Amino acid sequence: MFTGASPSLPRFGLRFLFGVVWDPVHGIFGVAPEILGTLVTSGIALLISVPLSIGAAIFLSEHAPAWLRDPVGYVIELLAAVPSVVFGFWGLAVLVPLMQGSVDPWLQSAFGWSPLLGGPNGGGRNILTASVVLAVMVTPTISAVTRESLAAVPRDQREAALSLGATRWEATRLAVLRYARTGIFGGIILGLGRALGETMAVTMTIGNKNAFSGSLISPGQTMSSLIANEFTEATGKLYVSALVEIGLVLLLVTLLVNIVARLLVWRVVRGGAVAGGA
């Protein structure tokens, strides 16, 4: 990738990372909006999917009646294997009209005063729509890993909490979630990895505008969707090399986010054993 990116690497230097203009015609390449787009869509996706998937996993493994567990768990895990282009189609067919018709106008009228949720909504194809699609895609992953981690908690841990007079929910919180937290964090990081790199479903729903307006309901672009959009039509050595360099940046950003997440987990897990309260 370094070789592929070698024409553009020295030419733009750090301007590549911080530049906001992507203009292949004039040979100006800056990917700051796409870096932001990637981080923001993945961030929102996690905000939506983490509570959802962990909640679903807790319900399924701790509280659901036995006959419900396996079928629902199986369906969730099946969702994790659906190709992303199918999620993209689902996004186009179902989510985009829904966002365009009801969610976006409501957000605009209720929160339009804030730059975060104002401005034109790109006909339903925008950052928020892509984030929701991503959330739906990573939920099965996080949920499946969380379910495995919860199932791995020994029975005597639950019973220890119950024997102290814990209710079922208290036992889940006190004994089960704490015991399984490393595995749950692992699932979240796995989901984050999928969200950061996801290409097809995002390309189909984000609106593909090479800018980041600051509003979540405006069209945008992520690093991977930009590559997917323009690679086939890239003409000239510099253009192609700039796209390869995006790939390189994406790799580094993903690596960086993962390292930060790991450090965070490491601190929580280690610090929690000694100082954190229940």
Added chain:
Amino acid sequence: MPTKLETVQLSAFYAKKEAIHEVSLAFPEKTVTAIIGPSGCGKSTLIRCLNRMHEVTPKATTTGEIRLDGEEIHALDPVSVRRRIGMVFQKANPFPTMSVYQNVSAGLRLNGVRHRKELDAAVVRSLKQAALWDEVKDNLDGPGIRLSGGQQQRLCIARALAVEPEVILMDEPCSALDPIATAKIEDLIFDLRQNYTVVIVTHNMQQAARVAEFTAFMYLGKLIEIDRTQKLFENPAEKLTEGYITGRFG
């Protein structure tokens, strides 16, 4: 001695399989009662019925009555029953993500105790009662899981004592421990009867003889006999008991 806890015609089932059959047994207040018998005789199932832990297992049910101070415990909230009847398990099971302090205070914090002074006092009291204080007092914030096996089991006893239950159930608490750790816990059990009603399941007859005033013998899910420990071991009423304690089977 008044009766603290008793079972009346208690049967317990896993799905359709009967594990104990019509056991009627009284546990006198502030005494140690041991339940002995060969593996699979239902003694662990019996003790798990006493704090309604049996019903946590899927498809596990009971018939008959269990009375705590004369009150049928199935008519009470299981959470409140378990606050009054603590339990120590076969394998030490401290919470691995918690410090020694947090382990001991976990039950109190569940009950909504937040005052640091109150928690501190309870932690010190429970650890002393569990004969663990001298070994951990300098490292209360260290993880409970780093203690030795015997210390972990005493930590679990301290955790159970911290909520000040009236009855303490112990399900083969020394089966995974070496003789020295076992001796420490036996001394501790012997002291506990000043304040608590203790029921201990063991397949170690010497242990029953050392710690318990009363001993019950179970075989194939039935209560064969219960008597003062010395009497049961020296002059059992039933042939089955005699056969078991003299080592003819089991």
